[in-house]
Amino acid sequence: MEDTVSQPVTAALLVIGDEILSGRTKDKNIGFVADYLTALGIDLLEVRVVPDIEERIVEAVNALRAAYTYVFTSGGIGPTHDDITADSMAKAFGVTIDVDPRARAILEAHYGPDQLTTARLRMARIPAGADLIENKVSKAPGFRIGNVHVMAGVPSIMQAMMDALAPTLKTGRKMLSQALDADLPESRLAERLAQIQKDHPDTMIGSYPRTNDGRFTTQIVVRSRDQHTLDAAADAVATAIRETLATL
Amino acid sequence: MEDTVSQPVTAALLVIGDEILSGRTKDKNIGFVADYLTALGIDLLEVRVVPDIEERIVEAVNALRAAYTYVFTSGGIGPTHDDITADSMAKAFGVTIDVDPRARAILEAHYGPDQLTTARLRMARIPAGADLIENKVSKAPGFRIGNVHVMAGVPSIMQAMMDALAPTLKTGRKMLSQALDADLPESRLAERLAQIQKDHPDTMIGSYPRTNDGRFTTQIVVRSRDQHTLDAAADAVATAIRETLATL
Structure with a gap:
């Protein structure tokens, strides 16, 4: 509508x-x-x-x-x-x-x-x-x-x-985003992120590698125009980060 | 050749x-x-x-x-x-x-x-x-x-x-450049620069306005692949800057 x-x-x-x-x-x-x-x-x-x-x-x-x-x-x-x-x-x-x-x-x-x-x-x-x-x-x-x-x-x-x-200017429904920092190289998160992206098709999940003092870390950015959709995917990413860190 | x-x-x-x-x-x-x-x-x-x-x-x-x-x-x-x-x-x-x-x-x-x-x-x-x-x-x-x-x-x-x-990579003949700073807004130089560009067709003369402490100044950049061609055009620009400043 x-x-x-x-x-x-x-x-x-x-x-x-x-x-x-x-x-x-x-x-x-x-x-x-x-x-x-x-x-x-x-x-x-x-x-x-x-x-x-x-x-x-x-x-x-x-x-x-x-x-x-x-x-x-x-x-x-x-x-x-x-x-x-x-x-x-x-x-x-x-x-x-x-x-x-x-x-x-x-x-x-x-x-x-x-x-x-x-x-x-x-x-x-x-x-x-x-x-x-x-x-x-x-x-x-x-x-x-x-x-x-x-x-x-x-x-x-x-x-x-x-x-x-x-x-x-006419403006659209604003794109919302949430960034999550992971103290992990992105390859450690890649498989879970791919699954989360599949499970949350109305979001865009980007993975951005960084170098901090020679260590590789990752920022995950979840974007959606709907707050609830965004929150659900961001929660899944936070869980994946926490659980991956726990296995190290 | x-x-x-x-x-x-x-x-x-x-x-x-x-x-x-x-x-x-x-x-x-x-x-x-x-x-x-x-x-x-x-x-x-x-x-x-x-x-x-x-x-x-x-x-x-x-x-x-x-x-x-x-x-x-x-x-x-x-x-x-x-x-x-x-x-x-x-x-x-x-x-x-x-x-x-x-x-x-x-x-x-x-x-x-x-x-x-x-x-x-x-x-x-x-x-x-x-x-x-x-x-x-x-x-x-x-x-x-x-x-x-x-x-x-x-x-x-x-x-x-x-x-x-x-x-x-194969590389070309290097583009040479010379930058000249003028303590003038670019509109003061515009007509002379246009003439210098016409007189030196094998150069590219760019005029880049700047703001310094709220004043407008200009950087003129002369480019050419030939040093003598570059020097001749850059000399003409330097003269134009000097003479324009003298009229103020």
């Missing part, structure tokens, strides 16, 4: 930028967006990182926007020649792009009309039909076109844009 | 794991692989993160292995039920998969024959025709099949596997 409400809302993140692929800049946006969407009850199901090449951006955004409820992008919306995200989005959606009066007004108010250089005006280029996304940090807006949300790459600005756009 | 030598060698990284997409684990492998490949003269041109779902892994690896010289994967080769990378690779390549005698011998030597449980033997499942990749940290090997290198997700193990496989 509540199928509409509990229908998963899905998302992909597209990170745009040569600097991430060369290693010069270490990405900080993937983890932030993953946490943010998980907290909202939106399932992030794919991330892609592509270079500052129009054809690659167009191809990626068209693949992702067809596959997921929402796409979020970061990077490439600044004033310089290598900022080609806005033009790439216009191309992906087959719409025109020009200086947007709303974006221009925001930049004029911020810089003053006489300081609104050609370069800065580039940041007001918005594809036709897009809505602006507010940027409280440095003013130049992001935009939403179709189901794609185009944001800056600088983490502080990207985060402010996520806060600005979040109220417009 | 040296076209063969200077032909770019390209790569993609496929990160496999629900835990990265849920935000529970923060990826540390993208930045490491990016740095590592850049140092080898291999251009990392795409990264994808996909969940622990066979269909999604198969689809991604088939797309990437067709498009790039090399593919590297991380995650999903442990002993538990959610480790489905090896089986997914066999499916992607259309080959069989079974316990590999070489991998089994490595695990037997490590655990002792009587401790080689069914779960641990799962780590010896290797697609037919693959070569093993040594794992100095925890022994269970990765593997190479075709142009795809399948590695563990735990960063210390992934890094050891990269060290083990690196000597087998």
Whole structure:
């Protein structure tokens, strides 16, 4: 009866930028967006990182926007020649792009009309039909076109844009999770975990090996959208950990 | 005359794991692989993160292995039920998969024959025709099949596997780069940078805005495979920064 409400809302993140692929800049946006969407009850199901090449951006955004409820992008919306995200989005959606009066007004108010250089005006280029996304940090807006949300790459600005756009998102039934730490290498738990996963098909049970001071330990994460389902599987995992430790 | 030598060698990284997409684990492998490949003269041109779902892994690896010289994967080769990378690779390549005698011998030597449980033997499942990749940290090997290198997700193990496989890679002419810091917001430099990019078409000039104590500064990165080409463009950028600062 509540199928509409509990229908998963899905998302992909597209990170745009040569600097991430060369290693010069270490990405900080993937983890932030993953946490943010998980907290909202939106399932992030794919991330892609592509270079500052129009054809690659167009191809990626068209693949992702067809596959997921929402796409979020970061990077490439600044004033310089290598900022080609806005033009790439216009191309992906087959719409025109020009200086947007709303974006221009925001930049004029911020810089003053006489300081609104050609370069800065580039940041007001918005594809036709897009809505602006507010940027409280440095003013130049992001935009939403179709189901794609185009944001800056600088983490502080990207985060402010996520806060600005979040109220417009439909959210799903939140994925609940419980983590259990086992002072065991994961191979010791593997057979029991496989059985527990079979016995609790409406959960997702992940096993994540860790190294602590050279010893192998494991974190088991149980996920479900239903609290009772989650609790039952987590109890079974806790029992398996306890009983396995007792045999050592 | 040296076209063969200077032909770019390209790569993609496929990160496999629900835990990265849920935000529970923060990826540390993208930045490491990016740095590592850049140092080898291999251009990392795409990264994808996909969940622990066979269909999604198969689809991604088939797309990437067709498009790039090399593919590297991380995650999903442990002993538990959610480790489905090896089986997914066999499916992607259309080959069989079974316990590999070489991998089994490595695990037997490590655990002792009587401790080689069914779960641990799962780590010896290797697609037919693959070569093993040594794992100095925890022994269970990765593997190479075709142009795809399948590695563990735990960063210390992934890094050891990269060290083990690196000597087998062909490498390109190394991409050189020079970074110039400008105490200016990037919009002040944008027009001159666009002109410098036009004047030096064999370089890639990237402009990366930063926030330092609430002020906007910029790092300009010039890249080229030729030192003289790089120097000429970098000199032009340095002049542009100096002259722009002088006008303020």
